[in-house]
Amino acid sequence: MREEDDDSRLQKNVPVLGSYEVVVAGAGPAGICAAVAAARSGARVALVERYGVLGGNLTAGYVGPILGMVGSGTMRDELMALLGVPENDMIGEVGVAHDMEQAKRVLAEFVSCENLDVFLQTPVVDALMAGASLEGLLVATKEGLRAMEGKIVIDATGDGDVAWFAGAPVEKGRADGLMQPVTLExxxxxxxxxxxxxxxxxxxxxxxxxxxxxxxxxxxxxxxxxxxxxxxxxxxxxxxxxxxxxxxxxxxxxxxxxxxxxxxxxxxxxxxxxxxxxxxxxxxxxxxxxxxxxxGATLGVRETRRVMGEYTVTAEELAAGKRFSDVAVHKAEFIVDIHNPEGAGQAEERIQYVMPYDLPYRCFVPLKVENLLTAGRCISGTHRAHASYRVMSICMAMGEAVGMAAALCVREGCTPRTLDVKKLQAALESKGVDLYSK
Structure with a gap:
């Protein structure tokens, strides 16, 4: 609970629902890939989801097609095939929406792997902190409030809820605070x-x-x-x-x-x-x-909190196709798609195209909070950069990278901030993920 709410605090003993090595909050495209990647890397994982179905905007939000591109070999390729998206759409040429109802089953089966526990209808309501260290989540269940302990927590909520509860610095919208509009598909x-x-x-x-x-x-x-x-x-x-x-x-x-x-x-x-x-x-x-x-069973939300991290990517870097030595997502590509916060259509007169760009590991590591990683549209970037990387293909690749990073942190006994990025890059490459091609 944040400092300004101290006068309304409740004191209550809260049972522990589970203790895990990695806890992922949010089961949208980023969260699903983060949880599966961490589990496949040997970590004991909990995936916590506020809705009664997995997929976030892929299912409950009824958002399609799955837009954007990333380099080859990521979990995005695996999911696109499982969802039955036509092969030529996998290179971004057609724009065919997947079957939302089929996706609900496919994604549930996708996360049904060893060392991964899924908790549906379990929204995160607060962060469990010890100083600046995040030690788990407070969640709401049908049985009441419960604690979910985790050595590393991944915020894939889209809205940056966990980071906000934990006290990480956030930004919203453009300079005047206005954000992209909400939609119901x-x-x-x-x-x-x-x-x-x-x-x-x-x-x-x-x-x-x-x-x-x-x-x-x-x-x-x-x-x-x-x-x-x-x-x-x-x-x-x-x-x-x-x-x-x-x-x-x-x-x-x-x-x-x-x-x-x-x-x-x-x-x-x-x-x-x-x-x-x-x-x-x-x-x-x-x-x-x-x-x-x-x-959609829920609003399609394009933009809310952006969690400020060790690095903040800019739209100018994306347009130039910038490469980073700590690359975790390679060849991400989508236009700077700013739906007008004040009217119809695009916010800018001319659409900003980008060159295939990298996302550095540092933009997934929030400032001021330890044991926390972000994935999805809430990562550290500017308002204009966010309008490119917020789409689902890129979020899937973020989730995979961050999930593997979390598992590595557990194995190495380090925090996300002190993780040797070269070990993460080697782990991603060992899975066939392209990080360095031109």
């Missing part, structure tokens, strides 16, 4: 593939009746056929013909770490789904009989 069926447009996003120049599709949607918003904030309509194909994954609903000005903002956002975005389905039926060829068949 949904799936349509009843789409006529012979006539229906698909649009992967703001870099797509696909046309509808001789007009760029995104320009058409923006014109419809200006004419009042769509709400202004829904002017950027993204319609992804899925692994099932006749379906589209829709990434369009949007609410601006929301801090998703503020619990009071969540319900109003959920209500507004679900209303927007009905507005969009009506618009598609009335205005898009091939969508006349479309219907919403599924949607």
């Amino acid at each position: 949904f799936t349509l069926d009843g789409v006529d593939e012979s006539r229906a447009v698909a649009c992967i996003g703001d870099v797509d120049d696909v046309e509808l009746n001789g007009e760029r599709f995104l320009d058409y949607c923006a014109r419809c918003a200006r004419q009042g056929l769509l709400p202004e904030q829904l002017a950027a309509v993204r319609l992804h194909r899925t692994t099932h013909p006749g379906q589209r994954q829709v990434n369009t609903t949007q609410r601006n000005g929301i801090d998703a770490t503020c619990v009071r903002a969540l319900y109003s956002s959920e209500l507004e975005l679900r209303r927007q789904i009905d507005i969009l389905v009506h618009f598609f039926r009335e205005n898009l060829p091939g969508y006349e009989k479309c219907r919403c068949i599924a949607s």
